[in-house]
Amino acid sequence: MSEKTLTRHFVDHRRVKLVAGSGGKGACSFHSEPRKEWGGPDGGNGGDGGSVIIKADRFVKSLAHVVPVYKGEDGESGGNKNCYGRNGRPTYISVPLGTIVKEQGKTIADLSEHGQEYLAVFGGTGGKGNRFFLSNENRAPMTATSGMEGQERVLQLELRTMAHAGLVGFPNSGKSSLLRAISNARPAVAAYPFTTLNPHVGIVKYRDHEQVAVADIPGIICGAHLNRGLGISFLRHIERCRFLLFVLDLSTPEPWTQLQHLRYELDQYEPGLSQRPQAIIANKIDLPEARENLQTLRSHVTERVIPVSALTGQNTEELILHLRELYDGFLQVDSSGRLTWW
Numbered sequence: 161m162s163e164k165t166l167t168r169h170f171v172d173h174r175r176v177k178l179v180a181g182s183g184g185k186g187a188c189s190f191h192s193e194p195r196k197e198w199g200g201p202d203g204g205n206g207g208d209g210g211s212v213i214i215k216a217d218r219f220v221k222s223l224a225h226v227v228p229v230y231k232g233e234d235g236e237s238g239g240n241k242n243c244y245g246r247n248g249r250p251t252y253i254s255v256p257l258g259t260i261v262k263e264q265g266k267t268i269a270d271l272s273e274h275g276q277e278y279l280a281v282f283g284g285t286g287g288k289g290n291r292f293f294l295s296n297e298n299r300a301p302m303t304a305t306s307g308m309e310g311q312e313r314v315l316q317l318e319l320r321t322m323a324h325a326g327l328v329g330f331p332n333s334g335k336s337s338l339l340r341a342i343s344n345a346r347p348a349v350a351a352y353p354f355t356t357l358n359p360h361v362g363i364v365k366y367r368d369h370e371q372v373a374v375a376d377i378p379g380i381i382c383g384a385h386l387n388r389g390l391g392i393s394f395l396r397h398i399e400r401c402r403f404l405l406f407v408l409d410l411s412t413p414e415p416w417t418q419l420q421h422l423r424y425e426l427d428q429y430e431p432g433l434s435q436r437p438q439a440i441i442a443n444k445i446d447l448p449e450a451r452e453n454l455q456t457l458r459s460h461v462t463e464r465v466i467p468v469s470a471l472t473g474q475n476t477e478e479l480i481l482h483l484r485e486l487y488d489g490f491l492q493v494d495s496s497g498r499l500t501w502w
């Protein structure tokens with residue numbers, strides 16, 4: 161599948177209506193000779209309706225296949241000879257890891273582990289057959305109830321890419337080129353802004369088999385929080401990143417002002433987001449004008465600046481090593497000793 165096709169089919173939010181299955185009807189029947197000792201009511205209960213369950217699946221990468229309405233399977237009606245109706249089977253909606261389930265804007269589930277499930281709507285209970293109503297007072301009940309309706313809900317699904325580090329930068333600063341240079345990911349690269357429309361995650365592999373996931377997201381411009389460019393809604397994809405890699409195009413005049421703008425836009429999305437542990441990547445160091453800007457950039461910022469060329473691969477080792485330092489530093493901070501990221 162070409163990059164363009166992938167782009168078109170990537171969906172990171174969906175609104176879904178879920179209706180669980182209704183319970184089956186209880187049966188009303190008698191075996192022969194009612195009112196005699198050996199006769200009597202034998203209508204079985206209806207089966208319960210099937211629930212609808214949202215399940216995280218690491219092989220699913222987008223919400224594109226999620227349809228607007230899901231209807232759970234209804235329970236079967238009960239039958240004579242006290243036969244119970246079959247329960248409706250549960251309906252599963254497979255979603256990518258990192259999917260948040262929201263109801264009226266409030267988060268109600270966060271599916272971040274493979275196989276994790278959220279039972280979104282319960283199926284209706286099956287109706288009772290007339291056998292259920294048999295009592296000493298009433299030896300020939302004629303009552304059978306219908307099953308209950310399944311629960312109904314409208315939910316929003318939102319995908320938040322899960323990566324340890326997020327690449328943040330202006331369009332054309334070389335984020336995708338950098339991801340290609342340091343990882344196995346192959347996002348599109350082109351000399352026009354907003355080439356990247358969807359997040360891509362690349363895995364940086366180390367000799368000791370440790371793996372660090374890095375997310376490339378669309379470029380941000382001044383006023384993105386006012387919906388300029390592609391806006392900032394896709395910043396949801398770096399919300400979970402533990403550290404940020406600001407990618408600056410060092411060949412542009414005053415690249416440090418880019419950094420200020422980026423931080424401002426990040427904080428508009430979520431106050432304090434720009435303060436995550438970070439490194440500044442000064443890209444395009446292969447260009448002469450970039451080399452001139454490097455010293456001035458260093459004098460403008462206190463954070464570590466790593467000059468690289470995503471195009472030639474120059475100094476990408478330093479970036480890869482620093483990424484590992486950030487990653488190891490985070491693991492030490494996590495006093496629980498569990499390698500939990502999200």
Ligand SMILES: Nc1nc2c(ncn2[C@@H]2O[C@H](COP(=O)(O)OP(=O)(O)OP(=O)(O)O)[C@@H](O)[C@H]2O)c(=O)[nH]1
Nearest residue numbers: 331332333334335336337350354355356379470471
């Ligand atoms: N000379 C030079 N050009 C680079 C370097 N890195 C990227 N480029 C070029 O810059 C242009 C943009 O690169 P991309 O990697 O697509 O930039 P991006 O930041 O992902 O852009 P958007 O997806 O639009 O946000 C391409 O023409 C790249 O070939 C570099 O280190 N040196």
Ligand SMILES: [Mg+2]
Nearest residue numbers: 335336355356
């Ligand atoms: Mg890109």
